[in-house]
Amino acid sequence: MVFLFYFLSAIMVISALLVVFSKSPINNVIYLIICFIAMAGHYILLNAQFLAVVHIIVYTGAIMVLFLFVVMLLNLNKAIIPQKSAAARVLAVVTGGIFFLVLLAATRQTFVINPRYAFTSEIGLVANVGKTLFHEFLLPFEISSVLFISAMVGAVMFGKRDHAAGED
């Protein structure tokens, strides 16, 4: 189990770094997919099978397909990142590093994790997740579904307006 944890973590960290450092957009997307699959592996190690599978279906199977779709349609094969001068790059690294330091200092104390439930190996199974979601967190859950509906309606509206403009 410990070996698997380190193995998956290594895959995740390496692929996540490659997402940032790789030049070609299509490779970025593929490394991100690998990263997500490794993350699903972590969920399985925590015995959260439902979360793992939903993660694969939603992120790997739907969202990343759309990413890949866009990259393919726009045919972004070559890197088209504008090159900055050396001074600008050094400054960017320094300010980014300082910002990271500030964030770390500010949030170091806030991430004290007080789990609502003690961790058991059963907690991630689908029955337990469902019961928690639909008893205790029913209102937030339903409100988030309203958010999704509004996003969907918004997407349809955008599509419609383009269509009408094209016909005129």
Added chain:
Amino acid sequence: MDWTLYIYKTIFLFIILLVTLVVAMYSTYGERKVAAFMQDRRGPNRAGPFGLLQPLADGVKMFMKEEIIPLSANRVLFILGPAIAMTTALLTGVVIPWGGTLTIGGREFSMQIADLNIGILYVFAMVSIGVYGIMIGGWASNNKYALYGSIRAASQMISYELAMGMAIVALVVTTGSLSLHEIVQQQHGMHWNVFYQPLGFLLFLTCAFAETNRAPFDLPECETELVGGYHTEYSSMKLGFYLFAEYINMFISSAVIATVYFGGYNMPFIDQLGLSPNALTLLGTAFFFMKIFFFIFLFMWVRWTLPRFRYDQLMNLGWKGLIPLAMFNIVATGVYYYFFELT
């Protein structure tokens, strides 16, 4: 450590792998025979008796052909494409319960490799990853027809996945479980889910046709418009892998349909036969395979009967036909269980 179990699972895994490959291989033969029958021809009959060695001859041909990777193609992704298509096609078989339990030497062995408690979602996840094989292969070819084919495949699969998922939701409301093992056990005798979810079954079947890229939904490889679709640039065994993955997908989706809607390895009157449990298990497995072969035949029957859809018709059917029907199915199922089957 329970080594007997590990050894059993390993052997069983290889058996399932072999069975999947052999069934997929002979599906190609079956497809040509069925096509020949529908078109009043004889079909393959030269290699071996009744042409039974034809799949082997095809396999050898595929391996011996010259292998060409286009100069402008992305080499790594070009090879990765068929590999992903094949792997994801083979991965699904591990959660399907191929039979009941066998008792060997006083120990019980389940004829299922992994009984995940989210089995049906696992199938769904593998289906949704399967699209990458086609997308990456089509893009890496650096050919506009291949790209069109892969984009069609991707948008088609995303659209039909939704309706498929909703059909499964209604089924899960009926069964109350996501584990394929439990779903099969609930359908003991003749309590097949198809009688409780007829609309869900039709939706699932239609979406299965679309997800496997079979006619009438085979637009990604529509030769009148796109040359060869996403595998235009592929040759030799890489093309073979793509074609083969399609047949494996067909076999696996037939198995899934037979499992979730047609009782899996259950057969009617199984309690009245009075056979030993082991014999019943094997009989059940045989019956399960008969169901699978029927669905494979159905896939072929439809392919050689119906013409291909036009692309906008395909999208209209998916988004305006199947998804509203699937939503209605969920609501109807929910209402029924809320008002009439309070447990």
